[in-house]
Amino acid sequence: MMRRLTRLHLRLHTALSPVLIAALAAAAFAQEPSWPRLINSDQEPQNWMSYGGNYSAHRFSALDQITRENIKSLTPVWTFHTGELQGGLNATPIVVDGVMYLMGPMNRIFAINAATGEKIWSYFYKLPKMSIPYTPGSRGLAVAYGRVYFGTLDNHVVALDAKTGHEIWEVEVEDVRQCGCNITSAPLIVKDKVIVGGTGGENAHRGYLNAYDATTGKHLWRFYTIPGPGEPGYETWGEKMWKYGGAPTWLVGSYDAELNLLYWGVGNPSSDFYDEFRPGDNLYSNSIIALDPDTGKLKWHYQEVPHDMYDFDSAFECVLIDYERDGKKQKLLVHANKGGMTWVLDRATGKYLNAWPHVDILTWLKGVDKNGRPVDMQPVPPDKETFVCPSAAGGRNYDHSAYSPRTRWWYNIGWEMCNTIKPEKLEIKEGQPLFGGSMDFKLPKDKPAYGHINAFDPLTGERKWRYNTTYLNLASLLATGGDLIFSGDVLGNAFALDARTGQKLWSYNAGAGMSGSPITYSVNGRQYVAVPTGMGSLLAGLVPILWPESANKIPERASTLVVFALPETSINKIKGGAAGNGK
Amino acid sequence: MENRSRLATIIGRCCAAILLPGCLLLLPFDFRAESQAAQPSESARIAAGKRLYSGSCGMSYCHGSEGAGGGGPKLRDREFSPEYLTHLISDGVPGTIMPGFKDNLSKPQIAQLVAYLLSLSPNKSGAKSKSDQPAQADDPHFNNPAPKTEPAPKPANEPAKSNVVINDSSDLRGEAEAGRLLFFNSAQTQNCRVCHTVQGRGGKVGPDLTGLAGKSPREILQSIVAPHAAIDGKYSTIALTTKDGARFTGVKRDEDETTIRLYDTSSLPPVSRAFAKSEVAKTEKLDTSAMPGDYGSKYSLKQLLDLVSFLKSADSTRPVSVSLRELF
Numbered sequence: 001m002m003r004r005l006t007r008l009h010l011r012l013h014t015a016l017s018p019v020l021i022a023a024l025a026a027a028a029f030a031q032e033p034s035w036p037r038l039i040n041s042d043q044e045p046q047n048w049m050s051y052g053g054n055y056s057a058h059r060f061s062a063l064d065q066i067t068r069e070n071i072k073s074l075t076p077v078w079t080f081h082t083g084e085l086q087g088g089l090n091a092t093p094i095v096v097d098g099v100m101y102l103m104g105p106m107n108r109i110f111a112i113n114a115a116t117g118e119k120i121w122s123y124f125y126k127l128p129k130m131s132i133p134y135t136p137g138s139r140g141l142a143v144a145y146g147r148v149y150f151g152t153l154d155n156h157v158v159a160l161d162a163k164t165g166h167e168i169w170e171v172e173v174e175d176v177r178q179c180g181c182n183i184t185s186a187p188l189i190v191k192d193k194v195i196v197g198g199t200g201g202e203n204a205h206r207g208y209l210n211a212y213d214a215t216t217g218k219h220l221w222r223f224y225t226i227p228g229p230g231e232p233g234y235e236t237w238g239e240k241m242w243k244y245g246g247a248p249t250w251l252v253g254s255y256d257a258e259l260n261l262l263y264w265g266v267g268n269p270s271s272d273f274y275d276e277f278r279p280g281d282n283l284y285s286n287s288i289i290a291l292d293p294d295t296g297k298l299k300w301h302y303q304e305v306p307h308d309m310y311d312f313d314s315a316f317e318c319v320l321i322d323y324e325r326d327g328k329k330q331k332l333l334v335h336a337n338k339g340g341m342t343w344v345l346d347r348a349t350g351k352y353l354n355a356w357p358h359v360d361i362l363t364w365l366k367g368v369d370k371n372g373r374p375v376d377m378q379p380v381p382p383d384k385e386t387f388v389c390p391s392a393a394g395g396r397n398y399d400h401s402a403y404s405p406r407t408r409w410w411y412n413i414g415w416e417m418c419n420t421i422k423p424e425k426l427e428i429k430e431g432q433p434l435f436g437g438s439m440d441f442k443l444p445k446d447k448p449a450y451g452h453i454n455a456f457d458p459l460t461g462e463r464k465w466r467y468n469t470t471y472l473n474l475a476s477l478l479a480t481g482g483d484l485i486f487s488g489d490v491l492g493n494a495f496a497l498d499a500r501t502g503q504k505l506w507s508y509n510a511g512a513g514m515s516g517s518p519i520t521y522s523v524n525g526r527q528y529v530a531v532p533t534g535m536g537s538l539l540a541g542l543v544p545i546l547w548p549e550s551a552n553k554i555p556e557r558a559s560t561l562v563v564f565a566l567p568e569t570s571i572n573k574i575k576g577g578a579a580g581n582g583k
Numbered sequence: 584m585e586n587r588s589r590l591a592t593i594i595g596r597c598c599a600a601i602l603l604p605g606c607l608l609l610l611p612f613d614f615r616a617e618s619q620a621a622q623p624s625e626s627a628r629i630a631a632g633k634r635l636y637s638g639s640c641g642m643s644y645c646h647g648s649e650g651a652g653g654g655g656p657k658l659r660d661r662e663f664s665p666e667y668l669t670h671l672i673s674d675g676v677p678g679t680i681m682p683g684f685k686d687n688l689s690k691p692q693i694a695q696l697v698a699y700l701l702s703l704s705p706n707k708s709g710a711k712s713k714s715d716q717p718a719q720a721d722d723p724h725f726n727n728p729a730p731k732t733e734p735a736p737k738p739a740n741e742p743a744k745s746n747v748v749i750n751d752s753s754d755l756r757g758e759a760e761a762g763r764l765l766f767f768n769s770a771q772t773q774n775c776r777v778c779h780t781v782q783g784r785g786g787k788v789g790p791d792l793t794g795l796a797g798k799s800p801r802e803i804l805q806s807i808v809a810p811h812a813a814i815d816g817k818y819s820t821i822a823l824t825t826k827d828g829a830r831f832t833g834v835k836r837d838e839d840e841t842t843i844r845l846y847d848t849s850s851l852p853p854v855s856r857a858f859a860k861s862e863v864a865k866t867e868k869l870d871t872s873a874m875p876g877d878y879g880s881k882y883s884l885k886q887l888l889d890l891v892s893f894l895k896s897a898d899s900t901r902p903v904s905v906s907l908r909e910l911f
Contacts, residue, residue, distance in 0.1 A: 086678065131680060131681055133682075167844075167857040216847075217854035218850045222772055438648075537654075542643060544652075545653065
């Protein structure tokens with residue numbers, strides 16, 4: 001049933017004949033994974049078919065072959081080198097029916113036998129000779145309809161044949177040299193569309209989200225995250241900055257099929273620290289936007305940090321949780337803001353439900369009012385240094401959270417560090433960097449910088465446990481049906497915590513610091529855990545600044561996927577001999 | 584509306600190809616000329632460089648306060664030559680996130696930055712010449728050998744300072760800067776640059792329009808509003824039919840032994856499509872332009888004059904203002 005192709009309501013395009021559309025659609029949509037499979041991916045724990053693991057950004061797999069009891073036997077079974085060190089390996093690998101699709105740095109794409117690590121094909125996108133905005137790394141790709149979709153560092157969207165790696169179509173989003181923006185994260189497939197966000201929060205650029213026809217590559221809609229003249233919200237910018245105010249969509253959204261709502265987090269306004277030309281709330285910067293994915297029209301929005309002066313993006317994942325307590329069911333959207341606060345919304349309406357801090361040290365606000373708006377926000381006057389916690393790097397960053405439907409807890413990382421911000425006036429030039437000042441990372445007052453991983457009740461923020469990390473944890477979390485939380489640290493240790501207690505149960509020195517997203521999958525009844533190694537994040541360079549003693553401990557650069565599994569002998573002993581509910 | 588009805592007449596006249604030479608008087612004025620006033624002292628240059636540095640280079644994401652390092656490499660206590668730093672700051676490092684600043688900073692400003700950076704390494708920097716630079720292979724910003732410095736491309740965003748004097752009874756004139764904004768209009772997913780290049784920037788679906796500056800305003804207008812009248816053979820429209828009967832039209836991008844790529848122009852922005860040659864039944868050359876033929880009605884007369892003015896200015900740093908009279 002799940003694999004059966006259902007009728008997809010493909011849009012007919014006036015510029016292409018219906019016959020052609022039908023031919024293209026038949027060819028593309030006859031292949032896997034289909035939309036019904038993608039949207040029901042929780043029913044296929046052997047696969048990891050989208051960036052967030054499912055369309056709710058849970059980063060959870062029901063696979064339970066690896067348990068708290070047997071994890072000490074976990075051992076590396078294969079590794080894969082991308083061959084490019086610039087940018088490390090930040091990606092979330094995708095696995096569909098035994099094939100892994102991996103995005104390396106500099107837009108290198110690989111198809112790999114997920115059981116053996118054997119390369120099936122590779123495709124190296126030809127980047128022009130240019131400086132690359134933001135990062136030479138990439139956070140991943142999407143796979144659907146027999147195709148691999150990805151965005152490029154020079155701001156194109158590309159579709160490849162998933163079987164051969166051959167290019168099918170390619171379209172430019174905007175000239176990278178004009179906008180200073182590009183694509184560093186995975187697209188999200190929603191029905192017949194490829195939804196793609198982009199960077200640009202630190203450049204003079206007007207942010208947007210784009211949708212392309214998955215079959216033809218035709219541009220379908222664009223939602224500008226800064227309203228133009230005559231649109232609601234334009235008045236929150238003043239007259240100058242609506243064209244250049246940033247508000248990027250640099251990470252990946254979520255989708256609720258029942259509500260037909262696409263959720264996307266929007267980044268900071270630019271200039272980051274200098275606000276003379278953007279006097280209002282600056283919608284929809286630092287907001288969650290809910291769009292109709294069929295049209296790109298806004299359904300609701302919720303702004304977490306109005307008139308941001310701290311570079312506190314709302315770009316991170318929107319975690320969709322069906323929450324039940326005391327017989328009351330609520331459809332939550334749980335969202336960690338870069339400023340160290342977590343906002344909880346009703347995802348049907350955008351109504352504010354709760355907000356609570358997921359870090360210990362915050363100076364930028366005193367609290368939130370009954371509508372969730374921050375109160376007594378810390379002023380950042382021009383031409384002088386202001387000490388702000390957390391830092392512009394965030395109370396965490398793209399080290400994504402995980403949610404386990406087994407424990408019903410939300411697992412989230414926290415960073416305790418600060419910075420000084422000194423706003424300075426800067427000439428505005430389209431596409432050029434527009435920080436509007438300088439920023440220096442600092443230790444918190446009277447204590448060292450530190451990090452932690454936590455389990456929270458997703459609505460109330462009640463903390464269930466905390467695992468302290470010495471340095472920033474730059475890698476995402478992965479929750480599994482074996483009640484384990486996987487991640488990796490900057491010193492090169494892949495590790496697993498007990499999802500119920502936070503106790504560290506396993507660690508393996510993989511030889512390179514980690515800032516990617518681990519996943520799990522199974523092939524032929526054997527569960528694997530894949531951990532990207534090799535730090536590509538700018539933030540990796542900051543660790544020695546805050547922890548000088550770490551300078552000699554941080555391993556050399558790498559860009560390698562390391563894959564673990566239990567020994568085959570012990571798998572055979574496991575009753576049933578199968579991983580993931582018989583899959 | 585009035586402009587557009589008048590436009591129909593103009594288009595007709597353009598298509599009649601009665602061409603008269605333009606009457607442009609270019610007055611020499613180098614608005615980028617640097618003052619040759621007294622050279623600032625070294626300490627003043629270093630102080631100025633420090634101010635420039637703190638605004639962007641000194642972010643913790645980049646090279647950190649006083650070159651201490653951050654997301655990018657440490658810059659203090661390093662061995663750099665002035666030439667090497669000048670090259671890096673000017674041109675950036677392709678393949679890394681280090682941008683070039685030559686379009687944003689003047690040469691004296693870059694020299695100020697270099698002076699400041701050298702001052703961070705008082706015992707090391709400046710002692711070595713370009714030829715004995717360390718390999719610095721451990722540093723991602725320095726992995727590429729310094730390429731030859733090429734002349735800076737003419738920036739597309741020069742400030743508009745018209746220096747054109749034309750006697751014209753009509754007060755309707757084009758503005759090159761407005762034309763530039765229209766050509767590169769990032770608020771539209773469909774703009775000229777998705778297909779065309781000017782001054783080294785833009786798409787390669789259609790011809791590079793920098794060369795249009797040598798044409799008359801009338802010819803330029805004709806190429807915009809009546810693209811089918813004269814087609815550059817290199818950008819002929821082709822129709823490609825696959826063996827399963829699907830037909831695509833557009834401009835051939837390239838081909839190799841096994842694959843042919845086509846810019847499908849049936850919608851904009853164009854989509855590059857790749858076809859295995861073994862799946863192609865036939866390709867045929869069409870005698871129409873892939874360029875939409877409706878810009879005469881899409882744009883107002885003022886906008887068309889702006890575009891013509893911009894394209895007429897494309898090989899010069901001096902903006903040209905084309906009048907309505909010049910289109911007749």
